[in-house]
Amino acid sequence: MALFRKTPEVFGLDIGSSAVKVVQLRESGGTWRLVALGTASLPPDVIADGTIKDPPTVVDAIRGAVGKAGVKGSDATIAICGRELIIKKVQIPQVPPKEVHDVVQLEAEHHIPFAIDEVFLDYHGVGQHDGVMDLILVAVKKSKVLEYAAVVEEAGLVPAIVDVDSFALGNQFELNFPEERGEAVALIDIGASIMKTNVVRGGATIFARDIPFGGNNYTQAIAQQLKIPFEQAEAAKLGRDVGVRWEAVVPALETVSRELSLEVQRTFDYFASTAESERIGKIVLAGGCAQLPGLNDYLSSNWGIPVELAKPFERIEVDPAHAEEVAGAAASFAVVVGLALRRPGDKG
Template sequence: MALFGSSASNLIGLDIGSSTIKVVSLQAVRGGYQLESAGVETLPAGSIVDGAIAKREAVADAINHVFHSRKIKGDQIASSVSGPAVIVKRISLPARSAAEVGESIHWEAEQYIPFDIAEVYLDYHLLGPSEDGSETNVILVAVKRETIDNQSDVIAMAGKEPAIMDLDSFALHNIYEVNYKPKPDSVVALLNIGASIMNVNIATGNEFIFTRDIGMGGNYYTEYIQRDLGVSYEEAEKYKKGLAPEELKGTVSTVLQSVSEILCLEVQKTFDYFRTASDFEELETIYICGGASRTEGLRDYLQETFQVPVEFLNPFQRIKADGNALPAGNDGCDFAVAAGLALRYRGDKPTGPASKGSSFGFLTGNLSQILKKLTKR
């Protein structure tokens, strides 16, 4: 799969989730970006199992359908992955040149990656020297080859070219930075709450400083409602969005709160872990997005638990869009990752010795600035 071409045009952002796929097409214009079109398509049940694509033809058909229904043109795709197949680590190596890092990164990575090194794609980014100059700081990313290859094959089955494979968490940060122009000293958390995975990012200003994928999301709410109320999947999906019959609303609210408590405990663990490993300051705001972020009562519960403002992340706050660019009735909150991917373009990351021949390219051109705070940890 070709990664690094000469064209600077934006790619189509494709977010393949466990229950839906989202597609965003952006056009670079004077002063920013224009949203050309965005679309969402529900996947048949069982299409994604444990984060892996189980029904390849069904997913490929869904990709084609949303491109056709939303009149999205172009076949160069930036997509992304997350979950247990992804490892992101900051590592420190003895001081060495960029070329030396590139030559040695594969064997250095073996001690940090809990997979067979032959079974992963590796990518890395130099953060720079440590404060005393004795070490070189590097962000290392590894993704299981099976995960990348499977997703790339499905994109190709849909007649599209998988140009770049990113991480959900990096795409999320990029769209946040474009839309919110954060102050240098602001500390925020970004929670992308999908059906089965929640991405938790922490950022200071424009600097991406921590990420963790948590294996839970909106499906927990659905499963608990089904179990406790004895209703169908379809009914449970409606109930968690506030559409329960009046006589069941109290019971549903109790179930939703119990699941929100579990989710918040996992988020709290993430914050606590990060505090022990960094100069983490108090959060100013939590931004939430993703399909499950609208679960009834979740926003209020997060706000009550963490005692900070909780806002829905708007991926098109500073991106121009006409009334037809988004699907009817959709405020855009579901499209954060897809929009972040649509910011990517061929050639926005220089190749390195470890990247040649790889089908994984996760870094944006300004990542050295986004991640520089990691050199202080």
């Protein structure tokens, strides 16, 4: 009975390679409020190269994060990122709306490196001119979605909505900074293993790209240079007292930051080749790695544009119980906040 149906309770479930994060938001009268937040860390190599290598450990972490958060309901919005996800700008001839679907199906075959029946396809329009329509095409390997859905179900939850990390990042930015509608903004989430880029303008994605690069690159470089185990290098990177002086890790950090800047360069070059002379006005960094001291200044001086840290809770009410956790690691919650904003039936 639709009449008596309550607003569905959905929450964001971000299964990252270093941690599972859970956020539930509730909206009333146009105001969003944080009602649940929980995280559970994952040991390295449980999820590697975007593949879940050790499903039971991920299931435990999901249960742990969801339990800590104390969410309502069991419907989760999850997201996919990485190599099995293809996001491309494509052009199709202008056709009546009801024909777009079929034309996209045909066109997609030229753009994705997988068989068409192996992928889920989606698209959204980004403009039209001279008899052509520009679309952002999204294709994801079905097997990847099923792999992530399986651990969610195993944890007793329902993967009600499947999103894309970089789109969640954009969604979060749109809620928190609706006034930024002029220049293109490059949203970059740097997690432990994958960097997700989403260039948005006027609230819409105009370019997106994921590359395998993240905080683990820093940790591995420290481990190699100082000949110490990964775990100790990770703690040293975070400035925890593990018998390694900060000055000792700086050379490794600098080397990897140069590599990171080159990766950003490649992404911007690629963007420039797809988007007629669009200028990127600024970069907004998210993900845990964004909190690396000095990274934003370094990228800003390299790029000559402002580099800011994401503020995913800028327009979300946070009660004192959650304030400390949110303040300490806000940028790393950007994707999960974007996921938590989704509701069944949303288009975007």
